[in-house]
Amino acid sequence: MENSYFIKINKKRWRIRSIGLIFFILIIALLIASAVFEYKDYSNKAIVIKTAEDYNIASATKKYVKIDSNDVYDMNTVIKVTRSRFGIKTSESVSEHIIAVNVSNKLLCISISNDEYDKLAKKESGVYSFHGKLENFKENEYSFMKDQLIKEGVSASKAEDAIYGAYLKDATPLEEVTAPIIGVAILVFALCVIYIPVVVKNKKAMKSMKVYANGNLDQLLKEVDEEVKEPNVYKNGPVTITKNYIIVDSQQIVFAMPIKELMWTYKKTIQNKVYGFIPAGKNNFINFVFSDGEAYSVSVTRKAKRIDEILNFIAQLNLGTFVGYTNDMNKMYKKNKSDFIYQWKKYVEELREKQEVN
Incomplete structure (x- = not known):
């Protein structure tokens, strides 16, 4: 399945991340070389x-x-x-x-x-x-x-x-030579803060996909390939929703999960501040929480209303996904994920029973 839709978008994102990583490493190497050269020059000349x-x-x-x-x-x-x-x-x-x-x-x-x-x-x-x-x-x-x-x-x-x-x-x-050394420290810290969490999250997402596919990831990818070609596919920014799958293609995370396993999704807005108190724009994210307890945050740029449109579409599917943020739900999720998952499964069962009756 090397030519599958998901593998292609995943490879594209990893290519971009790799280019960024190489760029960081080159700058770090140049700074280290500069520090060593200057140190020797100062010491001997x-x-x-x-x-x-x-x-x-x-x-x-x-x-x-x-x-x-x-x-x-x-x-x-x-x-x-x-x-x-x-x-x-x-x-x-x-x-x-x-x-x-x-x-x-x-x-x-x-x-x-x-x-x-x-x-x-x-x-x-x-x-x-x-x-x-x-x-x-x-x-x-x-x-x-x-x-x-x-x-x-x-x-x-x-x-x-x-x-x-x-x-x-x-x-x-x-x-x-403290300036280049400090520069190296800052870049290494930035790599740890930016790159490592991305790697970890994407590995977790791939692991979840394999679990949801019962170990047969090729079959899941085959189904995704078939469904993304259908005419009624919903696409909005980094999010694509097919009949059975929600696909995210972003620089932070790439995944293709069964949409029936989506427990909770909501919008998150972070107010940027200069000097800790001067407003300077906002960052908008859409968060996805799945039935294995894993959560993924996806940045949505340009049009913040895209997130509202995506949330409305998911709500209309009526699959049992909790849509929208509340403090009570957030407290429950953070305090006891197992109980949150149990309550969601219970809600989905009740919803399906009602749908079958109707």
């Missing part, structure tokens, strides 16, 4: 700043640098991080300290973390090593640093040319 000429090269190329010095000067300057809520300051903390080293009789400022500053304070002597990239001072920052020198007793004329126009943002090679 750092520009060692010993002179003003070295500084000028590093400043022009923006390459990773290394500075070794026997003397370190505390500039008595800190960088603070202020947190606020609704425009009101809630907290303030020191995130970095500014120190400096002498390079060709001129101070090169270095921004270091609190931890590194504490380590320096405990270190009595020896060579101090710093790594990172040079960043240009903003005009107000540069003026502030010169004012700090003047406060320390340096004359205004000497302070004017005592500091380099760029400072070193101290960071290890590993810290410098």
Whole structure:
């Protein structure tokens, strides 16, 4: 049955999913390669700043640098991080300290973390090593640093040319490649959240189809093939309903289940919000719950009224499917699926008895 209608639509969806997966994997591989290359480059090819000429090269190329010095000067300057809520300051903390080293009789400022500053304070002597990239001072920052020198007793004329126009943002090679590493982590998380649930749901759907077919899946697919060709087939968006089957062809899920096994179907709308409270469009889903207790959610784009049309059509079939959402039904389904299935089967039996009488 490789050429059956269901197998064709299922393969088409898996092809699209596979392309998306390959795309994700390629980006992850590129980010990892970029991180490894940059890490090796930073570790082995750092520009060692010993002179003003070295500084000028590093400043022009923006390459990773290394500075070794026997003397370190505390500039008595800190960088603070202020947190606020609704425009009101809630907290303030020191995130970095500014120190400096002498390079060709001129101070090169270095921004270091609190931890590194504490380590320096405990270190009595020896060579101090710093790594990172040079960043240009903003005009107000540069003026502030010169004012700090003047406060320390340096004359205004000497302070004017005592500091380099760029400072070193101290960071290890590993810290410098955190951006691609974070990118990899985000993409892997996205794969786990998006791709894995899709795989699991589709495998469950295929398993349910085999159970409903009493192990003879080929016979089920053959019946689907015959019924989709009939003139009275109902098609609306991702949903196709034949005489005996409901077929869903979506990117999230593909299945062909006996429609008599559909216990409950309802519409679900999720309001998207920006920053947690600003409305930004809606996502509409149609949910299908079958007699084995499995539930499938299908996104319906463009026309939300499609879902209402599908629900109305299923209701008109009068097969015993619960149509529409209620809190009581949702609580019953989540609390005790077995009882929900029992109540549904009981309802279907009563409905069929009434239909036979009429």
